[in-house]
Amino acid sequence: MKITRFELFQVPPRWLFLKIETDEGYVGWGEPVIEGKAHTVKAAVEELMSQLIGKNPLHIEDHWNMMYRSGFYRGGPILMSAIAGIDQALWDIKGHFHNASIHELMGGACRSKIKTYSWIGGDRPQDLVDEAKKVMDLGFTAVKMNATEELQIVDSFKKVDEVVERIGLLRDTFKYDLDIGLDFHGRVHKPMAKVLIKELEQFNLLFIEEPVLAENLEALKDITKNSSTPIATGERMFSRWDFKQVLQEGFVDIIQPDLSHAGGITETKKIASMAEAYDVALAPHCPLGPIALASCLQVDATCYNAFIQEQSLGIHYNREGQDLLDYLKNPQVFHYEAGFITIPDGPGLGIEMNEAYIREMAQQGHDWKNPIWRHKDGSIAEW
Known part of the structure; x- marks a missing residue:
């Protein structure tokens, strides 16, 4: 069996889909993208795929090593996202070839479903309560939200009090029927992170995500050591080598690699196994x-x-006709119930893409970009 061709589809709201075809009729789908850099990742996929045409798609480990190790410059969000989408598509082909789900090919499942959460947003405390009620009515038992808007490296306690007020109202309203994850989004620097985390410990959060930027690992170590709240990071880490120091030195309690950014299924499975060894x-x-x-x-x-899986159903980036389930022929495969989502068990990825709709929406395309924030003094703020 040989890879014969590929296509890329840039579809709204901000995604890039990859289709790989073979001479025996097997097809695989991947999602290689960095939010706000879809055009750049698309070019990287085209460069990498030129070396895979005519190759056997089943030799995934060899292809991964070729894409990663044959480049003198390696790693980073663009290259690893390109590799990730190709890797996903190759695993999808392999699953269809063997008529088995990917998890069966990787040793079999140790669970049939996993807890999931929904993102909520709102500038005022009551907005958050209303949003939380909506997603709880849909069956979610956990939510994640951004902690703050822009923060200076040292900022006012007024902003800290606003965060405490929002989280406090959620906890008072829903008690422990609702798990709350809080995303600092890399917007918070070490001086304010220490203050915020201390004030928020009273609410027994599920986790705090990216309390500081991933490049400030030395600060992350101190934060984790002095916090009773589980600390999470990893969406801006792209390989097992990026995670190595984080795990060895006990910087975090939870890792969050992204399978469309961190080298795909092949690499993320290895990162997860490394993390398991460090509890x-x-x-x-x-x-x-x-x-x-x-x-x-x-x-x-x-x-x-x-232990928990992020998903984007209804997230604020998505629009009607451009949401998580809209590009699938079998949207029921993502079955949500009692706070859990089922693991697809069909061949390959277990999903059926609606190619006609994908082609239609690719004509519309997108040019999604991260917003640019500034502080009141005119300096650039972390988004």
Whole structure:
């Protein structure tokens, strides 16, 4: 069997889909994208795929090593996202070839479903309560939200009090029927992170995500050591080598690699196994599309330390006709119930892409970009 051709589809709201075809009729889908850099990742996929045409798609480990190791410059968000989408598509082909789910090919599932959460937002406390009620009515028992808007490296306690007020109202309203994850989003620097985390410990959060930027690992170590709240990071880490120091030195309690950014199924499975050896939990990052989510769930099924899965249904980036389930022929495959999502068990990724709709929406395309924030003094703020 040989790879014969590939196509890329840039579809709204901010996704990039990859289709790989073979001479025996097997097809695989992947989702190689960095949010806000879809054009750049697309070019990287085209460069890498030129070396795979005519190759056997089943030799996934060899192809991964060729794409990663044959480049003198390696790693980083663009190259690893390109590799990730190709890797997902190759695993999808392999699953269809063997008529088995990817998790069966990786040793079999250790779970049939996994806890999931919904993103909520709102500038005022009551907005958050209303949003939480909506997603709880849909069956979710956990939510994640951003902690703050822009923060200076040292900022006012007024902003700290606003965060405490929002989280406090959620906890008072829902008690422990609702688990709350809080995303600092890399917006918070070490001086304010220490203050915020201390004030928030009273609410017994599920986790705090990216309390500081991933490049400030030395600060992350101190934060984790002095916090009773589980600390999570990893969406801006792209390989097992990026995670090595984090795990060795005990920087975090939860890792969050993204299967469309961190080298795909092949690499993320290895990262997860490394984390298990350090008694660190796995919660894959995934505010993306259906291919990325299906890839995450295949890995979750095989990892003992996986405990919760991010997903994008209804997230504020998505629009009607451009949401998580809209590009699938079998949207029921992502079955949500009592706070859990089922692991797809069909061949490959277990999803059926609606190619006609994908082609239609690719004509519309997108040019999604991260917003640019500034502080009141005119300086650039972390988004």
